[in-house]
Amino acid sequence: MVPDPHPLHEVNENQCQVCMPLGGVMALKGIADSMVLVHGSQGCSTYMRLSMVEHFNEPVDIASSSLNEKQTIYGGEENFRKGLDNIIRVYRPKVIGVVTTCLTETMGEDTGRMIGTYLADRSLHGIDIIPISTPSYSGTQSEGFWTAVRDLIVYYTTTVSPHEGVNIIVAQISPADTREIKRIARLMGVMITLVPDISMTLDRPYGILYEKIPPGGTRREDIAGMGGAKATIQFGYCCPDPLSPGKYLEEEYGVPLYNIPLPTGLMNMDRFIRALVSITKKPVPQSIMLERGWLCDAMADAHKCLAEIRPAVYGDPELVYAVSSLCVENGAIPALVATGTTSSRFSREILSLTQDGERQPEILEQADFSGIGATAAQKGVNLAIGHSGGKVLTERHGIPLVRAGYPVHDRLGGQRILTLGYTGTLSLLDTISNTYLEEKYRTYRQLRRTEFYDRGGVIHAET
Amino acid sequence: MEITGSIPSGGVCTPCLDERQNSVVTTGKTKTRIHCADDSLAGAVSQRACVYSGARVVLNPITDAAHLVHGPVGCASYTWDIRGSLSSGSGMYRNSFSTDLHERDIIFGGEKRLAACIDEIVRRYHPPAVFVYATCVVGIIGDDIIRVCREASERHGIDVIPVESSGFISGNKIIGYRAAAHALIRLITPKEGEVIPKTRRVNLLGEYNLGGEKWLIERYLREIGVEMNVACTGDSTVAALKQIPGGYLNLVQCTGSMHYVAKLLEEQYGTPSVDVNFFGAYNTAESLRAIARLYDEPGMTERAERLIERETTRIEPEIRYYRQKLEGKRAAIYVGGAFKALAIIRQLRELGVDIVFCGTQTGKQEDYEQIHGMLKPGSVIVDDANPAEIERFLVEKRVDIMAGGVKERVLAHKLGVGFVDHNHDRKECLAGYDGAVTFAREVFFTCCSPVWDSLRRQPDWEVADGT
Numbered sequence: 001m002v003p004d005p006h007p008l009h010e011v012n013e014n015q016c017q018v019c020m021p022l023g024g025v026m027a028l029k030g031i032a033d034s035m036v037l038v039h040g041s042q043g044c045s046t047y048m049r050l051s052m053v054e055h056f057n058e059p060v061d062i063a064s065s066s067l068n069e070k071q072t073i074y075g076g077e078e079n080f081r082k083g084l085d086n087i088i089r090v091y092r093p094k095v096i097g098v099v100t101t102c103l104t105e106t107m108g109e110d111t112g113r114m115i116g117t118y119l120a121d122r123s124l125h126g127i128d129i130i131p132i133s134t135p136s137y138s139g140t141q142s143e144g145f146w147t148a149v150r151d152l153i154v155y156y157t158t159t160v161s162p163h164e165g166v167n168i169i170v171a172q173i174s175p176a177d178t179r180e181i182k183r184i185a186r187l188m189g190v191m192i193t194l195v196p197d198i199s200m201t202l203d204r205p206y207g208i209l210y211e212k213i214p215p216g217g218t219r220r221e222d223i224a225g226m227g228g229a230k231a232t233i234q235f236g237y238c239c240p241d242p243l244s245p246g247k248y249l250e251e252e253y254g255v256p257l258y259n260i261p262l263p264t265g266l267m268n269m270d271r272f273i274r275a276l277v278s279i280t281k282k283p284v285p286q287s288i289m290l291e292r293g294w295l296c297d298a299m300a301d302a303h304k305c306l307a308e309i310r311p312a313v314y315g316d317p318e319l320v321y322a323v324s325s326l327c328v329e330n331g332a333i334p335a336l337v338a339t340g341t342t343s344s345r346f347s348r349e350i351l352s353l354t355q356d357g358e359r360q361p362e363i364l365e366q367a368d369f370s371g372i373g374a375t376a377a378q379k380g381v382n383l384a385i386g387h388s389g390g391k392v393l394t395e396r397h398g399i400p401l402v403r404a405g406y407p408v409h410d411r412l413g414g415q416r417i418l419t420l421g422y423t424g425t426l427s428l429l430d431t432i433s434n435t436y437l438e439e440k441y442r443t444y445r446q447l448r449r450t451e452f453y454d455r456g457g458v459i460h461a462e463t
Numbered sequence: 464m465e466i467t468g469s470i471p472s473g474g475v476c477t478p479c480l481d482e483r484q485n486s487v488v489t490t491g492k493t494k495t496r497i498h499c500a501d502d503s504l505a506g507a508v509s510q511r512a513c514v515y516s517g518a519r520v521v522l523n524p525i526t527d528a529a530h531l532v533h534g535p536v537g538c539a540s541y542t543w544d545i546r547g548s549l550s551s552g553s554g555m556y557r558n559s560f561s562t563d564l565h566e567r568d569i570i571f572g573g574e575k576r577l578a579a580c581i582d583e584i585v586r587r588y589h590p591p592a593v594f595v596y597a598t599c600v601v602g603i604i605g606d607d608i609i610r611v612c613r614e615a616s617e618r619h620g621i622d623v624i625p626v627e628s629s630g631f632i633s634g635n636k637i638i639g640y641r642a643a644a645h646a647l648i649r650l651i652t653p654k655e656g657e658v659i660p661k662t663r664r665v666n667l668l669g670e671y672n673l674g675g676e677k678w679l680i681e682r683y684l685r686e687i688g689v690e691m692n693v694a695c696t697g698d699s700t701v702a703a704l705k706q707i708p709g710g711y712l713n714l715v716q717c718t719g720s721m722h723y724v725a726k727l728l729e730e731q732y733g734t735p736s737v738d739v740n741f742f743g744a745y746n747t748a749e750s751l752r753a754i755a756r757l758y759d760e761p762g763m764t765e766r767a768e769r770l771i772e773r774e775t776t777r778i779e780p781e782i783r784y785y786r787q788k789l790e791g792k793r794a795a796i797y798v799g800g801a802f803k804a805l806a807i808i809r810q811l812r813e814l815g816v817d818i819v820f821c822g823t824q825t826g827k828q829e830d831y832e833q834i835h836g837m838l839k840p841g842s843v844i845v846d847d848a849n850p851a852e853i854e855r856f857l858v859e860k861r862v863d864i865m866a867g868g869v870k871e872r873v874l875a876h877k878l879g880v881g882f883v884d885h886n887h888d889r890k891e892c893l894a895g896y897d898g899a900v901t902f903a904r905e906v907f908f909t910c911c912s913p914v915w916d917s918l919r920r921q922p923d924w925e926v927a928d929g930t
């Protein structure tokens with residue numbers, strides 16, 4: 001295929017993101033006793049289910065109001081109400097999140113009003129129904145996720161008396177990552193309210209009674225008390241202020257906000273620990289220091305290998321920022337950093353990571369894999385880090401891929417990928433190094449032979 | 464919550480939703496006819512997809528065409544390279560192009576953007592055809608994709624085919640198959656004055672070359688003396704599809720998606736059609752015999768019988784081994800179309816497995832009657848089942864193994880039930896004699912895996928309270 005002198009700009013070729021309501025669903029799945037209704041036609045919700053099932057290897061039930069042509073013309077309220085009725089009968093949830101789709105947003109459906117009438121007519125007690133607006137034509141799953149988390153917090157928080165707890169608002173991370181954050185908080189002796197908590201809901205251990213709504217998740221009572229917490233730690237470094245749940249808690253309830261990157265990488269994890277220390281004034285336990293020590297030891301061992309890597313990092317802005325930072329501090333300066341969305345903070349923060357260095361990464365926003373692939377090839381990228389979409393980079397450009405983020409649908413264990421904390425960073429670092437080494441050892445004999453033997457040993461010989 | 468290590472035997476089973484009661488029947492008991500033409504029930508977590516998805520599934524395997532999804536980016540990103548269709552040539556079909564509509568396009572219309580996207584694709588890749596799929600939003604904002612496609616087609620001198628697949632028309636994929644059928648007919652209709660000469664070759668409709676199935680069937684046909692014209696649409700090209708009118712006979716495999724196309728082809732080009740089914744040894748043999756009968760050429764029936772005899776003997780020992788292991792196991796089936804369900808029922812029965820629960824997303828009344836006739840009394844048949852129903856029947860019917868798609872897999876595993884994939888993104892060939900062995904082997908692997916015993920083993924220690 002002859003490369004085009006003008007890169008594509010109108011058409012999106014091989015997507016780097018999924019859609020906005022899915023981010024909302026992801027957040028809602030981390031709320032205890034919750035169900036989701038996707039207001040739109042059946043396909044959107046089935047696709048979201050499929051996508052999440054493939055990643056988490058868990059049953060993920062997402063209901064749809066299943067609009068058909070008639071309702072699309074005359075309004076979807078009847079189906080919407082029927083949908084709520086049926087969810088309540090089958091699932092008996094305490095919380096129902098209603099996310100919209102491009103279709104219902106375009107139709108101008110007012111889910112807030114519809115919920116109000118529904119609740120008034122049914123006189124239901126103990127069930128909260130929360131509207132969340134997620135038109136995918138104006139955002140990706142990242143924006144959908146923050147919108148949902150923020151709307152949930154806005155819905156539940158009330159003025160409460162101050163308490164010793166600390167809010168932790170996470171970005172889109174894996175169940176394994178979520179467990180790691182909780183473990184660290186436990187080691188530090190900090191009481192936390194973690195939102196959203198998918199550690200159990202999207203990764204059920206075998207052997208527990210199978211229930212339609214999985215156990216676990218953040219309880220709504222706990223969210224209600226977030227306004228009285230000592231502080232909020234939010235892994236929303238690139239999250240724009242209007243979507244930022246932590247910002248809301250700060251402005252509305254005066255809860256001090258530590259908006260920091262995901263704790264992937266030594267520097268970022270140190271920031272997380274430092275935040276916990278400065279909030280709680282507690283000393284850091286030896287066991288955490290040991291974990292830090294093991295990470296540092298591994299960094300020393302790996303640094304030369306990592307220096308040879310020119311990574312491409314892509315996906316959700318939070319993950320991309322944190323992983324890029326990990327790469328930079330280990331001397332593997334990213335050649336390319338990309339996200340399917342766009343955010344005012346993203347490029348600025350990525351650039352500030354590398355401003356002292358000689359090499360700057362190429363930054364792509366609203367990227368697709370046609371752009372990422374072309375730039376990667378041109379920049380000599382030799383390893384990529386991101387979700388399964390990057391398999392095309394391997395297929396077409398021979399670039400090995402370290403899978404992280406969402407979705408990972410072509411390998412097992414998307415729900416278990418651990419990249420946070422000193423321990424998670426260490427395992428990610430090892431995976432990066434070893435993926436690179438595997439490729440290196442597979443190819444170096446032939447490469448050296450071509451370089452020095454086939455060309456007659458003459459350095460810089462003309463071919 | 465308590466971790467017991469015992470079999471998670473399901474929560475309290477909720478009864479079926481009232482509105483769904485006519486969608487569930489028990490063989491030998493219920494008198495009412497199953498309701499299957501209903502729209503999916505709101506809030507019931509249907510496993511169905513959308514019209515667009517139905518259309519995309521049918522057309523996507525056309526290897527050298529560009530597939531452009533006109534709509535917001537998500538519809539495209541969920542369907543990027545999700546089928547296991549293989550290609551002997553171009554890989555163009557594995558790309559997912561989207562017009563990526565933004566808010567301003569929703570307000571002002573997306574036609575300009577669509578035209579620009581088509582232009583870019585053509586300029587960059589020179590595909591022989593571009594399929595343009597309409598998604599729900601496009602249906603609402605009223606873009607005239609037919610006109611945009613016609614103009615683009617004139618501009619570039621290639622086929623730019625609109626696929627009218629706004630998903631909200633119905634949650635039922637069948638409507639999507641219709642939309643795909645119309646798009647296909649549009650593509651293959653010869654230009655004014657052009658005549659496609661009739662040949663002795665066959666078209667194989669409803670074959671998508673998952674795991675190389677088309678290639679295997681082509682070999683069988685060649686061996687008995689029949690050349691394949693083109694498969695619709697597995698491993699096909701735009702040029703090859705345009706030769707469809709030259710086919711002598713249409714073999715129709717996936718009834719759900721292709722009967723309609725066969726009907727149109729018969730009306731327009733007088734090509735007769737016959738149903739075939741290459742899933743399972745029995746079906747494969749019957750199909751080859753039927754083809755040989757229709758050709759009525761000297762020696763063909765003998766060649767077919769020789770092939771059947773040779774292959775049957777070849778796979779017999781392995782199948783017998785699996786049958787011994789599987790005799791009396793209990794199976795559930797939940798798949799997209801009835802064609803597939805019927806094929807799986809037959810194959811499982813060839814392995815001595817009883818089917819106790821069977822459902823489809825898109826089956827028709829006749830299909831369900833046929834399924835009904837093939838199952839033992841007391842089995843459950845469900846149209847458009849939801850996870851709650853699947854869970855309930857897996858537990859109630861003490862199922863050992865389930866056949867279905869990805870969404871069912873994780874549920875089955877959670878309940879300690881074995882699983883075989885029979886979905887669009889599978890990597891294995893399940894057709895013909897080789898496929899019959901692969902299928903049997905998969906059923907055996909999952910049904911008789913040591914994993915289930917390990918999971919059931921109860922630890923004998925005491926478990927502390929609390930965390």
Ligand code: SF4
Binds near residue numbers: 514600630
């Ligand atoms: S918007 Fe329509 S076409 Fe797109 S996935 Fe949803 S139902 Fe299907």
Ligand code: SF4
Binds near residue numbers: 040044100536
């Ligand atoms: S219509 Fe919108 S919400 Fe539905 S799949 Fe497409 S992008 Fe996602």
